Amino acid sequence: MPYALCFLLFMLGLYCAVVKKNMVKIVIGIMVMEYAVNLFLIMLGYRFGGSAPIIDRSQLEAEQVAASFINNSVDPLPQALVLTAIVISLGSLALMISICVRTYEKYGTFDITQIRRLKG
Amino acid sequence: MSIPLPLFIAVPLVMAFLLPMFGRKGKVAATFLANLVTIFLLVSAVASIGKSEVYEIGKWSIPLGINLVLDGLSSLMLLAISVVSAAAMLFSARYMEQYTAKAKYLSLFLLMVAGMNGVVLSGDIFNLFVFLEIASLASYALVGFGCEHEELEASFKYMVLGSIGSIFVLFAVALVYGNTGTLNMAYISEAIQYSGMNAGLDFALALFIVGFGLKAALVPFHAWLPDAHPSAPAPISAMLSGILIKTLGIYALARVVFNIFGVSVSVGWLLIVLGLLSMVAGAFLAIGQWDLKRLMAYSSISQIGYVILGIGLGATLIARGDNLAWASLAILGGLFHLVNHAVYKSLLFLTSGSVEMSTGTRQLKQMGGLAEKLPITRTTCTVASASIVGIPPFSGFWSKLILVIAAVQAQFYWIAAIIVFVSLCTLIMYLKVQRYVFLGELPENLQQVKENKGSMLVAMVFLACLCVLMGLLVLVPGLKQAILEPAVKVLTDGLKYSVDVKGM
Numbered sequence: 115m116p117y118a119l120c121f122l123l124f125m126l127g128l129y130c131a132v133v134k135k136n137m138v139k140i141v142i143g144i145m146v147m148e149y150a151v152n153l154f155l156i157m158l159g160y161r162f163g164g165s166a167p168i169i170d171r172s173q174l175e176a177e178q179v180a181a182s183f184i185n186n187s188v189d190p191l192p193q194a195l196v197l198t199a200i201v202i203s204l205g206s207l208a209l210m211i212s213i214c215v216r217t218y219e220k221y222g223t224f225d226i227t228q229i230r231r232l233k234g
Numbered sequence: 235m236s237i238p239l240p241l242f243i244a245v246p247l248v249m250a251f252l253l254p255m256f257g258r259k260g261k262v263a264a265t266f267l268a269n270l271v272t273i274f275l276l277v278s279a280v281a282s283i284g285k286s287e288v289y290e291i292g293k294w295s296i297p298l299g300i301n302l303v304l305d306g307l308s309s310l311m312l313l314a315i316s317v318v319s320a321a322a323m324l325f326s327a328r329y330m331e332q333y334t335a336k337a338k339y340l341s342l343f344l345l346m347v348a349g350m351n352g353v354v355l356s357g358d359i360f361n362l363f364v365f366l367e368i369a370s371l372a373s374y375a376l377v378g379f380g381c382e383h384e385e386l387e388a389s390f391k392y393m394v395l396g397s398i399g400s401i402f403v404l405f406a407v408a409l410v411y412g413n414t415g416t417l418n419m420a421y422i423s424e425a426i427q428y429s430g431m432n433a434g435l436d437f438a439l440a441l442f443i444v445g446f447g448l449k450a451a452l453v454p455f456h457a458w459l460p461d462a463h464p465s466a467p468a469p470i471s472a473m474l475s476g477i478l479i480k481t482l483g484i485y486a487l488a489r490v491v492f493n494i495f496g497v498s499v500s501v502g503w504l505l506i507v508l509g510l511l512s513m514v515a516g517a518f519l520a521i522g523q524w525d526l527k528r529l530m531a532y533s534s535i536s537q538i539g540y541v542i543l544g545i546g547l548g549a550t551l552i553a554r555g556d557n558l559a560w561a562s563l564a565i566l567g568g569l570f571h572l573v574n575h576a577v578y579k580s581l582l583f584l585t586s587g588s589v590e591m592s593t594g595t596r597q598l599k600q601m602g603g604l605a606e607k608l609p610i611t612r613t614t615c616t617v618a619s620a621s622i623v624g625i626p627p628f629s630g631f632w633s634k635l636i637l638v639i640a641a642v643q644a645q646f647y648w649i650a651a652i653i654v655f656v657s658l659c660t661l662i663m664y665l666k667v668q669r670y671v672f673l674g675e676l677p678e679n680l681q682q683v684k685e686n687k688g689s690m691l692v693a694m695v696f697l698a699c700l701c702v703l704m705g706l707l708v709l710v711p712g713l714k715q716a717i718l719e720p721a722v723k724v725l726t727d728g729l730k731y732s733v734d735v736k737g738m
Contacts, residue, residue: 128398131398147401155408191417205371209375210390217387231383
């Protein structure tokens with residue numbers, strides 16, 4: 115069920131990016147898609163009632179790490195991936211918004227149906 | 235001499251962040267340093283031919299750490315990237331004097347090169363995504379570099395479609411991780427062989443094809459390319475058309491399809507259909523264009539179709555269990571066409587930049603009779619046109635011939651016919667370029683036109699010489715064995731990739 119909702123969020127973002135006429139709304143749609151994918155990554159690693167994947171020294175010495183640790187802790191790797199993906203999407207968001215602003219300065223509108231100098 | 239693999243990424247990356255500090259006064263020094271970097275990369279890429287190695291970053295052994303893999307296909311792509319970027323950088327030394335903020339341009343250029351080198355060397359699927367984003371972000375900014383009406387519009391269009399492509403790739407990476415539990419390409423491939431495909435992996439493969447197809451501008455996803463490539467400054471058009479769409483699109487797609495998921499008949503046919511659509515649609519759209527760079531951009535779509543057709547044909551033949559020699563011939567044709575297209579299309583875009591810089595226009599109807607005024611540009615442009623059309627001694631002929639032979643041997647006669655037909659369309663569009671740019675009457679306002687000097691000419695002549703000599707890559711057995719065959723072998727071996735990487 116959560117996966118279906120996450121996919122719904124992704125499709126909403128895609129719909130927004132494809133259908134909307136306003137440049138800023140297109141950017142928002144792309145970002146919603148990005149966040150849906152980030153959410154999906156986080157959910158992959160999440161475990162209901164899981165613990166943080168940290169081993170302390172006493173556990174290591176007792177050598178009882180394996181089974182209980184693997185069964186209880188959440189997967190930390192997707193969190194690292196999401197962190198990277200968020201930084202990348204921040205960079206692309208900044209670039210997209212600055213291009214929107216520059217385009218508005220030139221054309222005086224955000225409406226992509228009126229920004230049509232390139233044809234063919 | 236062996237160069238540590240991370241240097242291919244680290245040197246341009248570090249230099250990219252150093253160059254903006256030079257500012258307005260240190261422009262000459264910045265240009266010199268940037269050229270030094272691209273030439274260093276060219277030398278290193280030549281030195282790395284025929285080697286195959288795995289570098290584990292920070293000595294973390296795989297699958298715990300991230301690895302860089304150099305194999306035949308990677309070194310072929312590295313070579314193509316460094317040749318085109320060295321020529322484009324040399325060209326921009328003079329061409330970019332028209333623009334302000336040259337140091338920033340050089341910085342973005344090197345960032346793009348670092349990203350592309352990262353994509354071809356990465357052995358980790360998430361790392362591949364990160365480098366893909368580095369290269370794409372730099373290219374979005376470079377397309378809009380002029381900050382005029384058309385450039386901003388094209389950049390926005392490119393950016394929206396490019397971002398959607400990147401997000402699809404990220405989604406596919408997440409799905410693959412969820413299904414296999416690893417991000418290392420060799421281990422993913424092994425896990426998929428062990429467990430077989432399931433619905434999630436099928437969906438991931440579809441997302442990969444759409445995502446990389448958007449980056450490669452295959453025909454249903456091509457809408458951004460004819461706007462983005464002409465709007466960029468000429469050396470950047472050369473980089474984008476020559477190498478970026480191939481690295482981010484074709485290379486990544488081939489790697490994923492052949493080495494990670496393994497080929498299947500349906501995917502092979504999908505690639506063939508995408509390739510044929512791109513070839514035909516690109517060629518038809520190109521003939522009607524009156525903007526010089528726009529015509530070349532559409533012809534890029536058509537040429538990228540040849541590459542994907544060769545690779546798809548190979549995939550189908552391998553998956554059907556047909557004669558492996560035919561499959562490797564088809565893949566050889568595709569990859570050789572990729573390298574050839576990198577050289578002659580970047581040369582064509584550089585000559586278009588030279589014409590634009592001299593005449594101040596890109597409209598074919600406003601030009602004419604420039605043959606006497608721009609002799610060297612004319613010669614190099616003719617060489618590149620002959621090459622892209624496929625006139626015998628030039629490079630394009632050999633790759634198209636190999637593709638036709640492969641198609642005939644595999645008894646796809648209609649594919650061979652389409653290849654020849656699209657070649658004819660290409661002939662028409664480049665005859666049009668020759669006729670309207672270099673022949674005919676010289677308009678009044680272009681009487682004072684002068685040939686460009688210096689580094690621009692060096693870059694164009696360098697690429698033109700390559701166009702003539704590239705045929706040797708298949709004709710001389712030694713060169714073929716050293717450069718092309720290892721790359722073909724990586725793809726025909728397919729899933730053996732995981733064993734190879736772990737064994738190194």
